[in-house]
Amino acid sequence: MVLTRLRSDIATRKSGKSFSLYIVNNIHTNTSLVSYLTSDSCFLSVIPNCQFRSKTLRLKTFTANQLDEIKDPSGLFYILPFQKGYLVNWDVQRKVWDHLFGKEMFKVDFADTSVVITEPYFNFMSIQESMNEILFEEYQFQAALRINAGSLSAHRYFQENNSELCCIVVDSGFSFTHIAPYCRGRKMKDGICRINVGGKLLTNHLKEIISYRQLHVMDETHVINQVKEDVCYVSQDFYNDMEIAQLKGEENMVMRDYVLPDFSSIKKGFCKPREEMNFTGKYKTGEQILRLNNERFAVPEMLFHPSDIGIQEMGIPEALVNSINKMPEEMQPHFYKNIVLTGGNALFPGFRDRVYKEVRALAPAEFQVSVVLPQNPICYAWEGGKLLAENPDFEEMVVTREDYEENGHCIYEKFDI
Amino acid sequence: MAEKKIAVRSQDPSQRRVLDSATRQRRLTRQLEALEKDNFQDDPHASLPQLVKRLPQFDENNESGKRRKKTRGDHFKQRFRKNFQALLEEEELSVSEGPNYLTACAEPSTLPQRHFCAVCGFPSNYTCVSCGARYCCVRCLGTHHETRCLKWTV
Numbered sequence: 001m002v003l004t005r006l007r008s009d010i011a012t013r014k015s016g017k018s019f020s021l022y023i024v025n026n027i028h029t030n031t032s033l034v035s036y037l038t039s040d041s042c043f044l045s046v047i048p049n050c051q052f053r054s055k056t057l058r059l060k061t062f063t064a065n066q067l068d069e070i071k072d073p074s075g076l077f078y079i080l081p082f083q084k085g086y087l088v089n090w091d092v093q094r095k096v097w098d099h100l101f102g103k104e105m106f107k108v109d110f111a112d113t114s115v116v117i118t119e120p121y122f123n124f125m126s127i128q129e130s131m132n133e134i135l136f137e138e139y140q141f142q143a144a145l146r147i148n149a150g151s152l153s154a155h156r157y158f159q160e161n162n163s164e165l166c167c168i169v170v171d172s173g174f175s176f177t178h179i180a181p182y183c184r185g186r187k188m189k190d191g192i193c194r195i196n197v198g199g200k201l202l203t204n205h206l207k208e209i210i211s212y213r214q215l216h217v218m219d220e221t222h223v224i225n226q227v228k229e230d231v232c233y234v235s236q237d238f239y240n241d242m243e244i245a246q247l248k249g250e251e252n253m254v255m256r257d258y259v260l261p262d263f264s265s266i267k268k269g270f271c272k273p274r275e276e277m278n279f280t281g282k283y284k285t286g287e288q289i290l291r292l293n294n295e296r297f298a299v300p301e302m303l304f305h306p307s308d309i310g311i312q313e314m315g316i317p318e319a320l321v322n323s324i325n326k327m328p329e330e331m332q333p334h335f336y337k338n339i340v341l342t343g344g345n346a347l348f349p350g351f352r353d354r355v356y357k358e359v360r361a362l363a364p365a366e367f368q369v370s371v372v373l374p375q376n377p378i379c380y381a382w383e384g385g386k387l388l389a390e391n392p393d394f395e396e397m398v399v400t401r402e403d404y405e406e407n408g409h410c411i412y413e414k415f416d417i
Numbered sequence: 418m419a420e421k422k423i424a425v426r427s428q429d430p431s432q433r434r435v436l437d438s439a440t441r442q443r444r445l446t447r448q449l450e451a452l453e454k455d456n457f458q459d460d461p462h463a464s465l466p467q468l469v470k471r472l473p474q475f476d477e478n479n480e481s482g483k484r485r486k487k488t489r490g491d492h493f494k495q496r497f498r499k500n501f502q503a504l505l506e507e508e509e510l511s512v513s514e515g516p517n518y519l520t521a522c523a524e525p526s527t528l529p530q531r532h533f534c535a536v537c538g539f540p541s542n543y544t545c546v547s548c549g550a551r552y553c554c555v556r557c558l559g560t561h562h563e564t565r566c567l568k569w570t571v
């Protein structure tokens with residue numbers, strides 16, 4: 001799983017003789033998937049969609065993958081373009097884009113390039129207008145397609161499963177989790193549901209409980225996010241795991257000791273192998289240890305029971321069933337057998353099995369339930385964007401700069417956000 | 418967290434203050450807001466304001482800036498600097514028909530509320546009389562009283 005990720009994808013393509021394609025995917029951890037496709041190459045980069053400040057290198061603000069220049073990322077300060085999953089800080093976003101469109105990365109030839117960019121469901125009108133202005137007036141892209149990431153994922157899914165009529169996409173990312181039904185490529189707006197739980201909340205919650213129970217780590221988002229990715233999992237039997245986590249010594253199969261990085265001899269944190277674990281918690285080595293116990297599964301549990309921390313919303317399986325119930329009856333069985341999991345949180349071990357188990361229990365017994373976890377749930381929308389941009393109908397879907405200059409913001413009717 | 422450092426006058430446990438439900442709700446809201454924060458520490462550049470001002474903004478010497486058309490002035494700048502709440506209010510969704518950002522929010526669960534100890538995170542059966550936090554055993558209650566209970570002032 002890649003850190004915390006922010007939402008909005010871009011794919012660009014050059015038209016004309018050199019025919020190339022450029023794709024950026026700022027999926028909802030604060031990382032973007034960026035790729036540049038030309039007639040003879042395609043490479044995908046994953047870059048942080050934000051800026052950083054470090055307490056050791058105090059005179060510089062680092063943009064996107066300049067993060068790699070920071071040798072000691074402890075206490076890393078984040079400057080994010082997104083708030084609650086919506087693009088609000090354009091200064092930061094433009095700096096990130098300047099960096100990756102510019103000479104450091106892709107050297108984009110704007111006049112000859114179309115861009116595909118994803119936006120969250122129900123993106124605010126003023127953000128959409130700002131987006132048009134930035135893409136067409138500032139960068140002067142030749143054409144643009146603004147689309148929801150879930151629509152790209154659905155496109156990807158239908159491409160591979162072309163006999164299926166419907167699918168329902170779960171996109172669990174950095175800022176929130178969306179559930180969105182699609183029927184024959186059409187987005188079913190009445191069934192779209194947002195759960196206000198994403199990777200950022202999980203990391204912050206983990207920071208909070210570790211800071212209260214053992215070690216002050218509130219300033220260590222970068223480090224604790226890695227801890228989350230390394231040790232957290234989705235429980236298949238929550239109360240049983242709670243019982244195991246209360247056992248002492250070797251019987252406690254949940255407990256893990258995590259060696260924190262010191263960014264000199266230990267560059268990256270890691271779990272002590274089970275056989276090297278010392279259950280008294282006292283190690284002779286000078287390593288700094290975090291002991292993770294019920295935190296390992298109680299944190300991702302927020303995706304299934306947001307009410308555990310006081311967010312009075314349905315968890316993913318319940319919301320899935322609720323969304324499907326809002327769809328026309330004859331479509332419902334088709335949704336149950338085409339549930340697609342995307343986004344960084346889908347990488348938690350046990351995530352798919354738990355979603356399946358709970359949806360199975362809630363769904364009518366006569367319906368088949370199938371839950372698909374793509375090989376790379378983070379890149380799935382990007383893959384859909386790439387397919388779309390290679391599609392012969394792509395030209396029909398985009399809005400060109402000429403359209404925009406003639407019709408102004410009215411062109412957003414062509415975009416289905 | 419800053420709140421933790423604000424010590425409330427020590428109280429005799431036998432006559433502990435009891436927080437009313439509005440205070441408890443505010444406390445919960447603030448806890449949830451904290452989970453949305455990007456950073457808990459101060460901006461490392463905040464302590465060197467003058468130095469930062471004298472340094473060139475690094476986008477100024479960025480080439481692509483020169484090539485680009487200057488976007489219109491103040492109006493532009495302002496519109497591009499609204500926070501989430503301001504943008505949400507501007508949408509006037511409460512008076513518009515759905516589906517929209519507000520209507521798309523997941524409904525409350527129909528499953529029963531689960532309770533966990535505010536100290537150790539294990540399932541809990543008891544509620545702190547003073548603040549409504551949950552606890553699982555006498556030891557955790559003691560820790561809770563000493564650390565958070567009434568010290569998290571609102």
Ligand SMILES: [Zn+2]
Nearest residue numbers: 534537553557
């Ligand atoms: Zn306890």
Ligand SMILES: [Zn+2]
Nearest residue numbers: 545547548566
């Ligand atoms: Zn209390």
